[in-house]
Amino acid sequence: MAYQKLTSRSENYSQWYNELVVKADLAEQSAVRGCMVIKPYGYAIWERIQAGLDARFKQKGVQNAYFPLLIPKSFLSREAEHVEGFAKECAVVTHHRLMNDPNGRGVVVDPNARLEEELIIRPTSETIIWSTYKNWISSYRDLPILCNQWCNVMRWEMRTRLFLRTAEFLWQEGHTAHASKEEAEDFARQMLDVYAEFVESVMAIPVLKGVKSPNERFAGALNTYCIEAMMQDGKALQAGTSHFLGQNFAKSFDVTYLSKENKPEYVWATSWGVSTRLMGALIMTHSDDNGLVLPPHLAPIQVAIVPIFKQQEQLDTILATINPIADRLQTLGIRVKVDTADNMTPGFKFAEYEMRGVPVRLAIGARDIENGTIEVARRDTLTKETLPLEGIVEHITALLEEIQANIYQKALDFRLANTRNCDSWDEFQVEIQKGGFLACHWDGTPETEEKIKELTKATIRCIPLDAPAEEGKCIYSGKPSHQRVIFAIAY
């Protein structure tokens, strides 16, 4: 059993992605339409994303909690924009019992067990959470509330792709309640920074921080902050969002607090989330035609050590050299696997670690032991070198950081090379089809944005937070504009 090669990215990027997800043992389709199985190796990566973010949330004073999976249908109607944006394509629970089929064919829904009010599987939890916060908040002393939950959600997507768009996905959703507008807005911004820092420093994915245009805002938000990444095919991927919700949900669920001045005031809200979609961003930022490439800060296995042996004696000799090295690496907090399995050839193991994106692979045989050397292979550059065993721990420690920096830089260079200004509508229509980010002037109206989307499929990915003021004319309408925004075709 050897790995079949992946379809190359140049041949068919979409097929390459689909094959990689399955062959690197990350996820697969399940028997339920649009719902995926996240396989152990894929889940191990997700667990590391969870752990990294969770620690950062807790440093911000956020506490985890858990709210119900099901939401009463009537809750969805309370926030008008929210129901339009979210609640339509969703899984609806109508009954609470099955019974034996009177015709003896398995089980059928018991018609007598119809629910009085239908329940929706959460597509996002603002409504159920704000119905709960109503009971938690009475005074300014109860604020802020900073809660997060790690959970599953469902959105009945018509076209699904593993990690990128699935009917069920895993995510975290933070929901905070504040006494003032300023504090809420500031918190939404802080969480955007948390996301950007994590995604860049751990996942090695460079992101643009920005604000969404009104058309692309979260349904029910006054302002949506986002981080946008560029995939290898030049498409944009929204990697995380943080919303300033104003008092919309507080008003819908009648959540007020008594201020220090003893006046009732509506509460201010934020919500923010990232999902298993980040797995898709990870794959499409770094991987190559040989499989997954993982940044060392995220990789569940950072260093795989493959002893090359025929008999048990040889293995014992090699392990006597290898185990102390593995122990020293582990003591330094490096995640090492010594692969002593004897039912796979070294070549098969090499291919497996390559497909799974393990950053550094070491190989060592009897002759290496004699020579005091070891072979070191880098996943990012696919280069190998034979190095002395002496100093190998220090070398690997430095190498992991070098790989981390290298793949981040490579992704950043790619984004910079594929981000360009565009100042004419004719040029825009041609350039946008080549992929990448186009920095353009826009007149600020939803109508123009809609029209551009209709004609080219491109959307405004974000209005960058750090965009300099610059006078110009809208790419489409020619009306005046004061800064450039980022257009792209998006996942």
Next chain:
Amino acid sequence: MAYQKLTSRSENYSQWYNELVVKADLAEQSAVRGCMVIKPYGYAIWERIQAGLDARFKQKGVQNAYFPLLIPKSFLSREAEHVEGFAKECAVVTHHRLMNDPNGRGVVVDPNARLEEELIIRPTSETIIWSTYKNWISSYRDLPILCNQWCNVMRWEMRTRLFLRTAEFLWQEGHTAHASKEEAEDFARQMLDVYAEFVESVMAIPVLKGVKSPNERFAGALNTYCIEAMMQDGKALQAGTSHFLGQNFAKSFDVTYLSKENKPEYVWATSWGVSTRLMGALIMTHSDDNGLVLPPHLAPIQVAIVPIFKQQEQLDTILATINPIADRLQTLGIRVKVDTADNMTPGFKFAEYEMRGVPVRLAIGARDIENGTIEVARRDTLTKETLPLEGIVEHITALLEEIQANIYQKALDFRLANTRNCDSWDEFQVEIQKGGFLACHWDGTPETEEKIKELTKATIRCIPLDAPAEEGKCIYSGKPSHQRVIFAIAY
């Protein structure tokens, strides 16, 4: 705002429990019937249960994964006993879209969006997982598979109680696949030992390890191992189960492997789980009329330090003494909170930490600083003493272990005092109403077990693994029996 007292346990145990769960900020009812909100403090305890178990699972070679929330209705019919046991009272998804009510009253289910086959929210995941394993297993080389998932499940319970019995709950479910019967049975036993070790050493809850009688077995299992705990009211609570499933699910989903001898064989299975029900066991094992009592090994906050001050200057002086102590405790891995909030009185804080079960509370004021002393209060015994600051770190470190041992011993003593042999049916009917465990002879038939349950509500909690062989006569039928089993009234 001061804490209202709890109803006392002697007055109304059930009401005491319900009040404690809410007042200690562990959980509350949600707007959705039978579904709870797990509040941040309750969730922090659950997170520590998760972390402790997860590390132990991983030491056994178990990997986490994620399987779909929804299960096709037809899957449930495949394993006959399983559908009888589980699939009847469940949430049924029948539609995938809502639409605006033509009469303008919010949203309604879109009748055109009916699913071809109804989907069930998982009550447990054997069926969807074994339909997946079919694709993962072809050879003995693919075995064993040792997967676990942390997730939510739903069972449409008629009568619900926070943590003990809720429509939605959180749990972990491990699902393993093995080449041999012996290996599977052994693994099921190993996981029982993992549960018992964790629940006893971290949660300080003594448990009996045993096997379920056929009536109490998991639907679809050949053998169910369990850990049973005794609550303060003498009732039994099943704290965890580990099932040897034989080849039932492999046969239902046609999962075979080619053996070393190249012969197709059905795969052997186990499944095992614990849930947020453990929170109920925790509360009802240790807590008292003043609130929650937490074992130090589990407590999110092990030591709360309350400075007693009027002005900021006093606080600064106290902190100069306190902070180095808190730092040293933290360095030793002890979870400490220094509570400098100035909008609550010390008395209110004391009551709060008492209600929340924080094992050790320290209080220190200006006079203590002068005298070089600090007040140390133990939650388990509700005793206080004033001690010299010198050596306080060592004292607290030892005290936490002492409290851990003490509350375990107290619970064990209670169970021993309330476990007794019973050898006559007349006596049984009287004794069982007093609560506790009755060790009795039983003739081994489901009929007798059923009859006893019908007459007294008592069930066989387990056939203890370490029960000595002893000849006797069945408490009910008088037929011969070879060991005692444990009867109790259970949650």
